[in-house]
Amino acid sequence: MNPARADQIGPLDMFKIGVGPSSSHTVGPMIAALQFRESIKKLFDEKKIAVAKAKESRLRFVVELYGSLSATGKGHSTDAACCAGLFGLHPRTSKPEEIWAAMPELNQKKSIKIDEHIIQFFPEKDIHWLHWQFQEKPLPHPNTMRFRLYLDEEVLAEEVYLSVGGGFVDSYDGDDSPGKTKESQTPFKVVPYPFNSASEFVNQCNQNKIKPWELVIENEKAKGMDEATLRYRLKTILDVFSECIENGLKHEGILPGGLEVKRRAKKLNEQMLSGSMPAWAGGDLRPSVYAIAVNEENAAGGRVVTAPTNGSSGLIPAVWRTLQETHKLSTETLENGLMVASVVGALVKTHASISGAEVGCQGEVGTSCAMAAAGAAAMLGGTPEQIEQAAEIGIEHHLGMTCDPIKGLVQVPCIERNAMGAVKALNAVWLSLACDGSHLISLDRVLQVMKQTGLDMHQKYKETSTGGLAIG
Numbered sequence: 040m041n042p043a044r045a046d047q048i049g050p051l052d053m054f055k056i057g058v059g060p061s062s063s064h065t066v067g068p069m070i071a072a073l074q075f076r077e078s079i080k081k082l083f084d085e086k087k088i089a090v091a092k093a094k095e096s097r098l099r100f101v102v103e104l105y106g107s108l109s110a111t112g113k114g115h116s117t118d119a120a121c122c123a124g125l126f127g128l129h130p131r132t133s134k135p136e137e138i139w140a141a142m143p144e145l146n147q148k149k150s151i152k153i154d155e156h157i158i159q160f161f162p163e164k165d166i167h168w169l170h171w172q173f174q175e176k177p178l179p180h181p182n183t184m185r186f187r188l189y190l191d192e193e194v195l196a197e198e199v200y201l202s203v204g205g206g207f208v209d210s211y212d213g214d215d216s217p218g219k220t221k222e223s224q225t226p227f228k229v230v231p232y233p234f235n236s237a238s239e240f241v242n243q244c245n246q247n248k249i250k251p252w253e254l255v256i257e258n259e260k261a262k263g264m265d266e267a268t269l270r271y272r273l274k275t276i277l278d279v280f281s282e283c284i285e286n287g288l289k290h291e292g293i294l295p296g297g298l299e300v301k302r303r304a305k306k307l308n309e310q311m312l313s314g315s316m317p318a319w320a321g322g323d324l325r326p327s328v329y330a331i332a333v334n335e336e337n338a339a340g341g342r343v344v345t346a347p348t349n350g351s352s353g354l355i356p357a358v359w360r361t362l363q364e365t366h367k368l369s370t371e372t373l374e375n376g377l378m379v380a381s382v383v384g385a386l387v388k389t390h391a392s393i394s395g396a397e398v399g400c401q402g403e404v405g406t407s408c409a410m411a412a413a414g415a416a417a418m419l420g421g422t423p424e425q426i427e428q429a430a431e432i433g434i435e436h437h438l439g440m441t442c443d444p445i446k447g448l449v450q451v452p453c454i455e456r457n458a459m460g461a462v463k464a465l466n467a468v469w470l471s472l473a474c475d476g477s478h479l480i481s482l483d484r485v486l487q488v489m490k491q492t493g494l495d496m497h498q499k500y501k502e503t504s505t506g507g508l509a510i511g
């Protein structure tokens with residue numbers, strides 16, 4: 040279900056503003072529900088659904104959630120996200136409080152209005168939590184969902200969507216052969232510096248004597264995005280990073296969901312600033328504190344950025360904020376770092392996966408660590424080879440990491456995992472910048488291994504909450 044080329048995925052595809060707690064189980068389903076609503080609205084507008092003849096009270100929506108969406112969807116608020124999307128809310132532009140108000144309102148009203156049409160929808164009854172088969176076949180993706188519009192028992196319209204990680208959504212037309220999703224059928228944009236592997240990216244930079252982020256800017260220009268717009272939107276992403284850290288550092292209390300996990304970022308930050316940390320807590324504690332702040336906001340359903348997913352949303356903001364403070368980096372440099380980080384995310388998405396339901400947490404926190412390491416190496420003046428090495432180190436030491444969130448909540452182990460990943464990312468930068476960039480294992484090789492490890496990983500360790508820490 041992956042796009043066939045990494046150079047087709049840009050920074051604004053990888054970094055998307057949304058809400059917590061999950062990009063694949065919250066943001067993706069919300070976008071899919073919104074797309075379904077838009078398709079129904081179009082049918083109404085084109086008068087392809089003859090509602091004048093049908094009694095509108097006989098129209099109703101049904102949502103079917105399969106596989107991992109069903110196994111952990113309650114903990115990830117997938118039902119609430121679907122309600123918000125059907126309600127017409129977008130994860131980027133709607134306020135979190137509006138989004139979370141949609142399901143209670145629907146449970147009360149039991150209907151949705153689209154223009155003048157009333158469609159029955161009672162989330163408690165009309166959202167179905169289903170299994171690992173779709174139309175008597177294995178699921179096309181662990182995160183499969185189907186939306187239907189009924190008139191009595193007749194299906195008037197239906198769409199199947201796959202939430203493939205990081206808030207990316209594919210439409211599925213029933214054809215399982217490779218290259219058949221709507222996303223992959225989108226025509227390629229011709230770019231001046233094509234690449235589809237890490238080695239090609241490094242070669243393009245070196246042969247054309249172009250900085251890695253300049254390569255990204257030129258490719259995005261060819262896709263229709265001028266540099267000023269790209270930078271403006273990346274600055275917005277940086278602003279959300281900061282807002283999220285600040286919110287996380289001031290909020291206290293217990294995270295929602297029933298695990299009774301206490302927020303820690305505020306207290307940790309106070310201890311760090313006052314110098315009251317125990318003497319053995321050496322090193323720079325900022326990456327851990329900032330990552331925990333963001334991931335607590337994510338767990339509470341707050342505004343976050345996929346980096347590349349919501350579960351791994353704290354790691355990159357933590358590394359960027361730490362380096363901004365320690366190295367006084369300019370906004371432009373921080374934007375450049377995001378561009379380089381996005382290249383690594385695009386390579387992983389193309390050749391392995393950024394979905395915990397597909398390959399485990401190596402695809403989420405592992406990818407985020409590699410993206411952070413590459414972006415940070417670029418911001419600190421690394422060569423293309425050193426940037427590639429930093430990314431490789433970042434992934435290599437997350438290979439095989441499972442996804443086993445307790446109760447399906449993006450809290451344990453996810454929150455601390457971002458703190459550990461942020462520390463590893465900075466260590467990867469140091470290791471790569473301290474050497475000349477020559478190394479034994481390439482990033483391209485690590486991605487092959489990551490993909491195969493994900494395929495070999497038992498399903499119970501891939502965001503089903505049926506193995507590992509999630510049980511017992």
Ligand code: SF4
Binds near residue numbers: 395441450
């Ligand atoms: S364990 Fe990792 S992959 Fe799984 S939900 Fe948590 S952050 Fe995401």
